[in-house]
Amino acid sequence: MTSPDANGAITTSSLVVATTDQVSSDLAGEAIVLSLRTGMYYGLAQVGVRVWELVREPIRVADLRDMIVREYDVEPERCERDVLDFLGDLATQGLIEIRDEIAAA
């Protein structure tokens, strides 16, 4: 996993995607994600489920943020902050990776 900026943090220009050493399934509208590396599992609900759906394919964080803003009643600034925090958590748990290439705008 590589970091797109000098501090290793995810930015809106980062390209993120779910790692291959996880599996997930739906449970009554929630997403259950199991890390095959650690054996830890996670339950994602509501907006988290949608974000998880979106990161199943490589996606630029800014695009992901824009889709969430379009689909939910949320201020863009707050959405961006929350999305970055959430993606940071997913990355810390090894559930997503940040690709080298920065998506061209």
Add this chain to the structure above:
Amino acid sequence: MARSPILLSREAQLLLLTASASPDTTALASLLSAGIDWAGLCDLAQRERAASIVWRQVQRLGSIDPPSTRDGGLRQLATFSAARMLHLEHVLHEILATLAGGGIEALLLKGAGLAYTAYASFADRPMGDIDVLVLPEQAEEAWSLFRAQGWTWPSAQWPRERYSAHQHLPPLIQQSAGGARLEIHRDLLPGHGFRLATDAVWARARRVPANDRVVLVPHPVHQLLHVCVHFAWSHGMQWGTWRALRDVAAITHRDDFAWSEFIELARESRAATCCFWTLRLTQRLADTEIPEHVLAALRPPSPEFVLDRLERHYVSNLFPSESSCPSVQLTNWLWEAGILPGRSGHGPARPWHVSERWMTEQERHDAASARRHTPWARLRNFRAWLRYVGRIVYPHTTSTHAGRSPSTSAVPLQGPYLTATVPHPTATQGSSHDLTRR
């Protein structure tokens, strides 16, 4: 009208309704509205490994949620169960890759085979372990292959000699991330007088897609036969009820299920009575349509009055409860009265012989001690026997025929076992918690 004390609790009714291929949401909502002991439901769901399916059905109803204070129980169990299934599916594909690497063909039995055929997804069929059938001459080689890969064999718990005549080799355990249990079978049915050539199972097996590979599974008539014998014979109709009834419902849900072939197979393999009781209980309890001509073709030659009373006994023992049969001996006799092992051609073998053979010395000693009653305890036991038999033979309900509800039932459902008077069963703990919780 007095209520029969031999009835299923609301929690058990709800659990069994979720075993249907198309659960009746009206019936489920009625049960929930009537009041559910959520802790009791969680205990049952955990015992039957049904939490993720029950949770999904409860959530489908939308407006009726578990009380927030108890929410964590069922929801957390469901999440764990779903994660467990993700893990087991991953392990299953590792197992298949290992076997393929060793040039050993495997046929997926029980839950794993059904998950890819009768159910929409692997996660939709909760299971505790993975069962694969290999050719008898390759079984030892397959077992050794996994041992060489680090799977462990708790030999003190499962000594070799106990498996010499068993349908599978001693179970193997994978200790790493999450854990898993593997049973390598060399035969489909236990060798207790059933007559089914394993060659025929291999010959009729089908290849079906499973993620990015193709797997081999038994033909649906063999799958159903296996479910019925496993439940009615190996589990004595007292264990794994939800999974068995749900499997029957899922396998037979297809319009093109070959009932005629199944009847012939059940008779030829000496499993007619096992199949009859499993199908009848599924029809009665899991809101599943079983053709009457199938039940008629498989039924034991006993009057309906007798079958009806035996059914009451079996139902009252599907889950632990205060109304369960007070005597192991009586339970065994009534099992024989329904399965008719002698007439079926099973010889002297009985399911409890297997349990007795597998007891440790300490367990044998404890069992012998428990049988040494004082005269007063014997009298108490005898009275408990009489009360139980009385409840079975003289039920105070209007009918036990499917489709007619007892008039006293507060819940407008179909089926005979509807009124909840029994406290929820004692909690059954001990299912694996080997995945790390959130």
